[in-house]
Amino acid sequence: MNFYNNEPGILIAVDCIIFGFNGESLEILLIKRGIEPERNKWSLMGGFVQSDESPEGAASRVLNKLTGLENVYMEDCGIFGDPGRESHRRVISITYFALIDTLQYQHIISDEYEAKWFPLDEHPTLIFDHEEMITAAKRKLRSKAALYPILFELLPEKFTIPQIASLYECVYNIELDKRNFSRKLLSSGLIIKLKEKDKENSKKGAFFYRLNTEIYKEKIMSFLRYLPSWSMEG
């Protein structure tokens, strides 16, 4: 039996689920597809893996083409390869989620694509199985963020504690005990208080913090304790 029988004719693509946080809610970046099939419909941004690049390389290239951003936090979050997922050809798609601070992105938006941020829970119908891709990416984001403090990637360099609390609330769809959350976060050493205050969002103002990147790398597990276990379900 020739077990390692070659099977050509399968194309390999990547699709990017680009999550953004605008300080208040989670959003997703979608494009209006410029080519057939499904031209002019909303879609995730994707592309085929080229012969000289790895799938991760392809995902970075795609993201960079759309946003101009480099060194963005990305991670693979699922393989979509059912034989019938596209009707006229066989494409296996590897998905990657990216986390970006939407404010940072505004300045370098590309004109080449019709790209738009949508609220994560209120976006237009998407082509193929892209909706399932988003669902899988959300699930991965939740489990990953329970083990590692990756959500800091969605925040600007300077952030307030109310901001990070509201980010966690968005991702897990929960209401946090703010005092408790703040206490645990501060005692983790993960964030460093700055002298400046954010006075835009409250009269009293909230101190800005920045990430302690050394602790971030060392104690990547410490966030485990912040989230109630039931918040990860569903």
Add this chain to the structure above:
Amino acid sequence: MNFYNNEPGILIAVDCIIFGFNGESLEILLIKRGIEPERNKWSLMGGFVQSDESPEGAASRVLNKLTGLENVYMEDCGIFGDPGRESHRRVISITYFALIDTLQYQHIISDEYEAKWFPLDEHPTLIFDHEEMITAAKRKLRSKAALYPILFELLPEKFTIPQIASLYECVYNIELDKRNFSRKLLSSGLIIKLKEKDKENSKKGAFFYRLNTEIYKEKIMSFLRYLPSWSMEG
């Protein structure tokens, strides 16, 4: 720009990292490769994705061919697609880890391949990047098992508490406080005490338990609390 430029000539394979637990230690199932390139060298079991199957389908087929087992717990655990990972052709491999109880496997071993269990930390040199695949699978197994009680898949239907404790110790390379572990496990409702005792491994004997599958499905998150967060590092 034709962004969706097709790029043929890339082959898609799956490779299976088959973890087994023999009651005492973790093992991995390897095969001696029967075909070129790298004939007669030790390797993970793999195969190409066929045109009528999904990558998960290919992984199940490969596992079934090797072990005869069906409905085995499998999960994708990484994409290996560097252009130079094989010298004469371009293959992107999607890896899946499988968890099986080695005792269950003994009865249905296939003669078609030279397959052998090796201790996880003491196996022969492997071809290509298969060593990295195992490392990535171990990491995924650890984070997944911290969130979900998937390690029960590695146990026989009837198991003792010392058995499950030693499984957790193997996976995380830690020494558990057995009394504490046992207390938390029992209070979770995840396991049901049987009347029978295992008298092979101690004079006093240890009661057998079975998994409460309803609670298993409901409370898949409850294992979060059993493991110290530092045990996940490295």
